[in-house]
Amino acid sequence: MDEWREFAGNVLGMQAVANNPDGVTRFRLDERSYRLEFEEGDTEELTRIGWEVPNAAGLDDVIARLEDDGLKVTRCSAEEAAARDVQGLAQTVDNSGFNLDFFYGQQKSVEPFISPRSASFVTDGMGLGHVVLMTPVFDDALRFYTDVLGFRLSDTMRLGPARVAFLRCNPRHHSVALIEAPEKGIHHFMVEVSEVDMVGRAHDACRDGGAGIMMDLGRHSNDEMFSFYARTPSGFGLEYGHGGVLVDDSTWTVTEIAGPSLWGHRGSMV
Template identity: 40%
Template sequence: MQLHSLGYMGLNVSDLAAWQRFSRRLLGTQSRRFALPDGREAVTLRLDEKCHRFILTQAEADGAHYFGLELADAAALEAARRQLADAGVPFTEATRDELALRRVRQMIWLRDPDGNRVELYHGLEDAAEPFVPDRPLGGFRTGELGMGHIVLIVAQLERARDFYCKLLGFRVSDYVLEPNRRVFMRINGRHHSLALGERAGSGIAHVMVEVNEFDDVGRAYDVAQTEYASGIFSTLGRHSNDLMTSFYVKTPSGFPIEYGWGGRVVDEASWQIEELFGPSLWGHDRIGGAAEARSAADQQREYALEQGIRAPLQWVGATPADEYAAAPRSASQGTDQHQSASAAKADHVE
């Protein structure tokens, strides 16, 4: 199966207003609230030119998540149907309402071995209007790399890995064995669009979004420390495998979101699967995690320190240093809206 990217995720949420606040203050996504045909309220979050990447539906309780994996077109989705049928794996065609909510042309869905709802689709709509983040921001890194990554808690690692790799066509990038087994898998240049962690529980371990500008990670971390301090799950740090510099903070639905910059792009020709010494080169103190996982991460960080393990910075962003030097500092980062506001102020000063 030729999956292109992780395209969207959706979930039931109990507090839409909290998510909109979280978007405006911390994430810098573009939120939109509207009523569904059945009367329920929904909030969508945009990260880019697509109509949305997160679909949040009002409900009594948080949960019932789903995520969409993109195929190229109708022919690729038809090939996926045939492949699932040949393998004897049951799947369900999307209803008209489901297509309308997701704004995709076609979609089928199935359950992974742990019960997560996996949707295979093509044709996620572009938005009619340009992306305008809820606060000034240098944008999110999406495109061919997809919306980010999702990490799931699974009961049996091999069973879940085989579902994603043998059936859906994911490729293993690398893995961690201690203190619990984790495997990281890709479908495009992003080091992992999906990872699986074997431990007690179920559902989403975390979701990652990546910004184009390093300063936006620091700025979101400021907001996390002042406005969402009790929800910080993992401090600022740098991962050893995708080389992302990031922190983790709990969303209003309870699971953490990883907010990062500088993820590596995998070179398929030279990539080698390896066992990692641990998940992070430095930082990522798991202050919101289980005690055992936290102390294991502490030891792994100490090992990296003693060994002097380091990795080259992965430059991301459309603004190399010389462009920054040439650009007016206050107006270079934001949206057109912010630029014109800044230009108006400059006029006033002159």
């Protein structure tokens, strides 16, 4: 937990929340009360993924769709929702085995967001960033996100024999990507900053001992993100980037991309 506090705050520029629940550390990226939550535990793993819906009717709708797909859904109590700083909360486990939270009405802080590294994050209307998940049930996971949750396919790719699908639910090119893999797990999550120099400063902070670099600076071929990948204290990746494209649903065409990057993103031993 101490390593995460140092990494998220002093390397990435996220703001630690002053008053956290017992055993939990939260970080802000914007006006929301928090975007990331870390819990003390015996293993290093992704605990849950939160998806925001507009309001109570939106939550009822997604619950109905989940139940129609045969998933067990738990409607959390008002007290449980309040402990997470939201007005409404429901939970389920998808067929890949990931815990999913659906919520609305997250609290906004009255205190300004102050980054310890003067970073500003691109979140407005698009959430935290994106998460890339490895799943042994790729076809069913793709069906779930598109047919049940209503995500749109942005494009596809192959990493060797493994299939990859990039899915969006807002103008960001993808909020989730799925990788065909023998076991479930998190590959990486991404946060986007508003200026290219913020990426450079975070990259320098990693090279100065803040974190190992998994992949060096580069630009992706599909979302055009200029970024690098750091190794988090939990061992998986963190993409830190700038300049991702925004998708216009009326003109976007789904394609199969030949490779993940236009240039760079080479493996690094740093």
